[in-house]
Amino acid sequence: MRNLYQLAASLIALVTTGLAAPSDATLKVNDTIRVEVFNETDLNAVTKILKSGEVVLQFIGPVKIAGLTVAEANEKIRGLYDKDYLVDPKLTLTVEAYSQDMISVTGAVTGGGQFPYPQNAKLDLASALAMAGGTTRYADPKGVTVTRVDGGSSTYPISGASTVQIQPGDQITVRRSNYADKVAYVFGQVRKPGPVAFPPDGRLTLLDAIAQAGNYTELGNAKAVKINRNGKVTEVNLREMTEKGSEHYMLQPEDKITVPDRIW
Known part of the structure; x- marks a missing residue:
């Protein structure tokens, strides 16, 4: 007979709520639960878990259930009713609505803000960044900080x-590269003279800078490219370096490169 009572209570809960929570699902603040006591309709309740982690139920008052599984909370509430008010109560606890967990993504991303954490699924950092539209051009390639709720x-x-x-x-912050807005300058016999941007990792070669400037004109002399760094001028035979496969000349912000005219 007792099993029949339990089966009846379970069927009532499924019909009235439409949401059967797994017994091992963990309850959280702002989850909405339904409590039904078989043959005690006055004790039935639909309530939200408060910030304190408690629900307030008739006769037994505040009961802390946040952090418990559905099965554990069900047994805790049933035990409190059984202790002082009812004889062997048949109680069913179900989840009406789960609270929506959120994450935040800020910093060097296309569209930062708060985003819902997927229910009953895992989320990796790459997917979280994609929620924010991906990183910007000047995101620090080594600078994504994840801060947990515990600090x-x-x-x-x-x-x-x-x-x-x-x-x-989680709070996700994408640091802006220290090379954001840093430039070098290319003048002389190139197709698009002017400032050229550094990549986020700060590695800009002389060859890359000239490529950004549209490459040499027909009059450009690749054998005598000049780099002015803080007033000190260095001449580089870029053609020879390229032909020999030598390590490319690395630039620094504010370097000024001049491609001279070819000597005929």
Whole structure:
């Protein structure tokens, strides 16, 4: 007979709520639960878990259930009713609505803000960044910081983002590169003279800078390219370096490159 009562209570809960929570699902603040006591309709309730982690139920008052599984909360509430008010009560607890966990993504991303954490699924850092429209051109390639709700934080490279698991409540900050808005200048016999931008990692070669400037004109002399760095001028035979496969000349912000006329 007792099993029949339990089966009846379970069927009532399924019909009236339409949401059967797994018994091992963990309850959280702002989850909405339904409590039904078989043959005690006055004790039935639909209520939200308060910030304190408690629900307020008739006769037994505040009961802390946040952090418990559905099965544990069900047994705790049933035990409180059984202790002082009812004899062997048949109680069913179900989840009417789960609270929506959020994450935040800010910094050097296209569209930062708060985003919902997917229900009953995992989320990696790469997917979280994609929610924010991806990183901008000047995101620091080694500067994505994830701060947990307990205050702990770690910093990861963008290249490894798919291996980092994100948790509900995480705050993700993409640092802006120190080379954002840094430029060198290319003058002389190039097709688009003027400032050229540094990449986020700060590695800009002389060859890359000239390519950004549209490459040499027909009159350009690649054998005598001049780099002015803080007033000190260095002459580089870029053609020879390229032909020999030598390490390319690395530039610094504010370097001034001049491609002279070819000597006929």
